[in-house]
Amino acid sequence: MKRFKLSHIFMLMLLALAVAAGCTKEGPAGPQGTAGTDGTNGTDGTDGVDGNASCIQCHTLAKKEAVTAKYEMSTHFNSNMMYTGQTIYQYASEGPNRRSCAGCHSEQGFVEWQYTGELTYADTNGLQNAWPVSCVACHDMHSTLDFENDGTDYALRTTDPVELIMFTEMEPSQSVVLDMGGSSNLCVNCHQPRTPGPEIASADSFLIPSPYWGPHHGPHSTTLEGIGAFEIGAGYPEAGSSAHRTGASCTSCHMHSATANTDEQEGGHTWHTPISACTECHEDATDFNYKNIQNDVGDMMDQLKQKFIDNGMWNTESDQIIPGSYTLNQVGAYYNYLWILDDRSGGIHNPAYIKTMLINSIAVFN
Numbered sequence: 163m164k165r166f167k168l169s170h171i172f173m174l175m176l177l178a179l180a181v182a183a184g185c186t187k188e189g190p191a192g193p194q195g196t197a198g199t200d201g202t203n204g205t206d207g208t209d210g211v212d213g214n215a216s217c218i219q220c221h222t223l224a225k226k227e228a229v230t231a232k233y234e235m236s237t238h239f240n241s242n243m244m245y246t247g248q249t250i251y252q253y254a255s256e257g258p259n260r261r262s263c264a265g266c267h268s269e270q271g272f273v274e275w276q277y278t279g280e281l282t283y284a285d286t287n288g289l290q291n292a293w294p295v296s297c298v299a300c301h302d303m304h305s306t307l308d309f310e311n312d313g314t315d316y317a318l319r320t321t322d323p324v325e326l327i328m329f330t331e332m333e334p335s336q337s338v339v340l341d342m343g344g345s346s347n348l349c350v351n352c353h354q355p356r357t358p359g360p361e362i363a364s365a366d367s368f369l370i371p372s373p374y375w376g377p378h379h380g381p382h383s384t385t386l387e388g389i390g391a392f393e394i395g396a397g398y399p400e401a402g403s404s405a406h407r408t409g410a411s412c413t414s415c416h417m418h419s420a421t422a423n424t425d426e427q428e429g430g431h432t433w434h435t436p437i438s439a440c441t442e443c444h445e446d447a448t449d450f451n452y453k454n455i456q457n458d459v460g461d462m463m464d465q466l467k468q469k470f471i472d473n474g475m476w477n478t479e480s481d482q483i484i485p486g487s488y489t490l491n492q493v494g495a496y497y498n499y500l501w502i503l504d505d506r507s508g509g510i511h512n513p514a515y516i517k518t519m520l521i522n523s524i525a526v527f528n
């Protein structure tokens with residue numbers, strides 16, 4: 163009985179499987195139905211946007227020629243000449259003593275610095291055949307092509323905030339990272355001082371080792387920010403508070419109206435600031451000597467230099483500082499003098515900061 167029942171159940175299972183399999187089988191196709199009537203025509207859609215429309219704002223031959231023509235009017239391209247008969251970018255790249263210069267002065271040096279993080283050029287002989295700061299120095303690849311959501315991408319080599327050399331050199335634990343935002347961070351890399359001034363309250367005196375000691379030619383970004391000078395005395399504006407820092411930028415002034423005519427010697431890739439960069443905010447400005455700022459700064463620079471002469475710090479024949487030990491404040495005043503000389507904006511980069519530096523530096527000698 164038991165046996166029969168088991169085999170019976172087995173049979174039933176086989177049967178169930180067969181039925182299940184049979185159920186999934188399709189029958190033969192039925193006869194074709196009659197064709198339906200044609201639908202009405204749709205209305206024409208509006209023309210689509212060319213896939214590359216956003217690209218050809220920048221990527222046309224005409225644009226490239228216009229930008230290149232501007233670039234060829236710039237000092238980045240038309241480097242000044244050295245007494246050696248070399249351009250500055252050749253001079254400040256070649257040979258073992260110039261390994262620390264190539265990073266800011268040449269295309270290859272800057273590219274290497276941005277890849278390795280090392281400002282000092284790796285080749286112990288420095289860089290032969292340096293190129294000027296050109297397209298490939300500043301541009302490499304797009305990070306995004308979704309300009310609508312991510313903002314315009316100018317394919318810049320770097321827009322990262324910059325750890326300033328002078329502060330790290332003074333005290334590595336006190337490094338300062340400057341973020342000017344967007345395109346201007348690119349400029350900060352090279353347009354920053356290299357050498358810090360004497361540290362306030364570090365000692366009674368300080369040695370100026372040679373007539374070439376000083377912050378070096380790039381204090382533009384730190385001036386705009388209002389940091390890093392020898393801040394003796396009081397009255398300095400708060401760091402980063404200047405309206406020229408908060409409301410303008412390196413590129414909004416020096417690359418103003420980037421797409422203007424090619425034969426204009428200003429704006430865009432000439433990096434020569436047009437007056438229109440000022441009149442947006444100062445409607446009555448007709449030149450950079452607005453409210454007499456450049457004359458005032460020039461006068462105070464003359465007064466400060468006279469103090470160096472009067473105090474036996476200046477060689478009037480060579481028109482240079484006499485190397486030697488001076489009080490900390492005297493050296494700081496000289497550091498500020500060089501800073502403003504090298505800034506070369508005549509006060510415009512930060513009117514309040516530069517004026518305060520000058521007033522307080524002159525006061526050191528009174």
Ligand code: HEC
Pocket residue numbers: 214216217218219220221297301302303304307314315316317
């Ligand atoms: C706001 C200006 C601008 C726009 C818009 C733009 N580009 Fe560029 N692009 C540049 C610049 C500047 C460079 C680098 C210099 C050069 O090559 O002229 C560059 C470089 C490139 C390069 C070579 C480097 C790389 O990233 O591989 C490609 C490819 C490129 N762009 C593709 C595009 C495409 C595709 C679009 C549209 C979706 C576009 N670009 C839109 C400015 C622009």
Ligand code: HEC
Pocket residue numbers: 242250253254259260262263264265266267327351352353354355356378379380504505506
């Ligand atoms: C952190 C970047 C940086 C480094 C490093 C640097 N320079 Fe410069 N240098 C600049 C900038 C920016 C200018 C242009 C400033 C201007 O035109 O207002 C400049 C200008 C100069 C000038 C021209 C001065 C003039 O009056 O026209 C000389 C010469 C020079 N540098 C030599 C050197 C030498 C030599 C070294 C290495 C020992 C060096 N630089 C390292 C950024 C740098």
Ligand code: HEC
Pocket residue numbers: 220225226229230233238295296297298299300301316318345346348413417420421430431
């Ligand atoms: C010193 C750095 C630097 C150099 C050198 C440079 N560019 Fe630019 N370029 C910039 C910056 C910064 C911007 C973005 C400007 C802005 O933010 O308004 C830009 C923008 C552009 C644009 C798009 C904006 C426009 O002008 O319409 C093009 C195209 C371009 N560069 C091409 C070139 C070419 C080609 C060269 C070489 C002939 C070159 N750049 C050299 C820094 C540089």
Ligand code: HEC
Pocket residue numbers: 237238240241242249250251265266267268272295299300345346348349350351352353412413416417433434
């Ligand atoms: C790779 C380093 C580097 C970068 C990045 C760079 N510069 Fe320069 N810049 C220099 C050097 C070096 C000089 C001096 C060139 C020479 O005389 O050989 C210079 C010269 C200049 C000058 C002309 C100074 C004069 O004597 O007429 C201006 C203005 C200027 N830069 C502004 C800018 C701005 C704005 C940016 C950012 C968009 C920028 N630079 C990015 C290195 C750089």
Ligand code: HEC
Pocket residue numbers: 346349350353382383384386406407410411412413415416433434435439450505506507508510511
């Ligand atoms: C408010 C506008 C403004 C801003 C912001 C600004 N500059 Fe200037 N800059 C000027 C003017 C104006 C001069 C003086 C030009 C002259 O007298 O021909 C100048 C001078 C300079 C010079 C001296 C060479 C020259 O062109 O005569 C350099 C280099 C320079 N600026 C770089 C920079 C850098 C880098 C930044 C950003 C850190 C910056 N500037 C920010 C307006 C500005």
Ligand code: HEC
Pocket residue numbers: 403404405406409410415435439440441442443444447449450451452453455510513514
């Ligand atoms: C974004 C607006 C803006 C732009 C662009 C601008 N400035 Fe100014 N500027 C101001 C403001 C606001 C002040 C006063 C507050 C301050 O100094 O922070 C000022 C102050 C000044 C001062 C000091 C005035 C005084 O009474 O001591 C001078 C000089 C000056 N600007 C010149 C210029 C020049 C030259 C340019 C063009 C290269 C320029 N500015 C571009 C907004 C601007």
